[in-house]
Amino acid sequence: MLEDQTASPGQEPEDGTAAASRIPARTPAVDPGAEHRRPESSPRGPEGYPGGYAVVDVETTGLARHDRIVSAAVYRLDAWGEVEDHWYSTVNPQRDPGPTWIHGLTTEDLADAPLFTEIADDLATRLDGRVLVAHNAVFDWSMIAREYARARRTPPVRQRLCTIALAKQLSLPLPNHKLESLAAHYGVCQRRAHHALDDARVLAEAFRPSLHLAVQQAVRLPLHACRPLTEWPEGPESPGPYGGAVNAGPWGGRRSRGAPGPSVYGYGYGWRRSRKRPSCPYPNPGRYEPGGRLMQGMRVAISGDTSIERELLEDRATEAGLHISSHVSRLTSLLVTNDPGSLTSKVVKAQAYGTPVLDEPTFERLLEDVAPASGR
CATH class of the missing domain: 3.30.420.10 (Ribonuclease H-like superfamily/Ribonuclease H)
Known part of the structure; x- marks a missing residue:
């Protein structure tokens, strides 16, 4: 109401x-x-x-x-x-x-x-x-x-x-x-x-x-x-965490007005559910050279909002042979952020280490042509 x-x-x-x-x-x-x-x-x-x-x-x-x-x-x-x-x-x-x-x-x-x-x-x-x-x-x-x-x-x-x-x-x-x-x-x-x-x-x-x-x-x-979402995953319907299917229950006659949205995780989970990714099979070739190609094994960190749902963007990077890292260190090859002027810990550390920074559109474009790992 x-x-x-x-x-x-x-x-x-x-x-x-x-x-x-x-x-x-x-x-x-x-x-x-x-x-x-x-x-x-x-x-x-x-x-x-x-x-x-x-x-x-x-x-x-x-x-x-x-x-x-x-x-x-x-x-x-x-x-x-x-x-x-x-x-x-x-x-x-x-x-x-x-x-x-x-x-x-x-x-x-x-x-x-x-x-x-x-x-x-x-x-x-x-x-x-x-x-x-x-x-x-x-x-x-x-x-x-x-x-x-x-x-x-x-x-x-x-x-x-x-x-x-x-x-x-x-x-x-x-x-x-x-x-x-x-x-x-x-x-x-x-x-x-x-x-x-x-x-x-x-x-x-x-x-x-x-x-x-x-x-x-x-x-x-x-x-x-703040970046509006342009692409995001919608998971399959699953059993509701409070008993019965997510879509079950009385909807006061409003159910027919739209498809009920699925809910995959219960209330006890955080906003971004942690996922254990497989280890990257390629060695870290070092830092990204501005203007060059990404190379398999590069260690990538992402900070701030992305137009593509973060989980999707990370999956695409992983599938391309990159190593997604949850933090920035001296070993980080590059940082992806649409807000380089922010004070997030990743941005601050990237500035301190001199880590190359790319925006999301550039990173997405480079993902289309990732160089194979050295010696592969």
């Missing part, structure tokens, strides 16, 4: 549930000391920082690539982190809703909820022209990117910011990097954990003072480029 599409931050809630999901636009969650106060001399925003943010949270049927979104929320913030409005919607995933004991949404709750294709425009409107902000942003962005890919749409997101990375960059004294710890640090009350709208509210309130602290310390925000 679509709710609060253009809710005014200062609007009075109609009931207790709504009250838990709304925050006043200009009531800071912490004591408004000088370090958290918006500088009067810069009303348009801090110089060199983004002009606006979309704080996002999605709840899903699980954590794997083939899982679906069951609810989404967005808090739009201005350049100083002040709330402009918020939006929330449940989403019919056209399959088992997954861990209802976590997100609280049952099959019955979602039976009459809109499909993702029906909220895609509303969500895009709220993301357009803004930096997507989320706690563990790679997960939220990946789920959103995949939903838009399924809908044959392109999400209007160019950059994302992870508040976990920002907390580390600011050296916040947190016991861990859970959202509840970040909220407690800034005195933000978390009312309904794992409810998309309340989690987005909590993160919006915690992000504001973090942003002000970053401006005060002249910290470079950990922004990463």
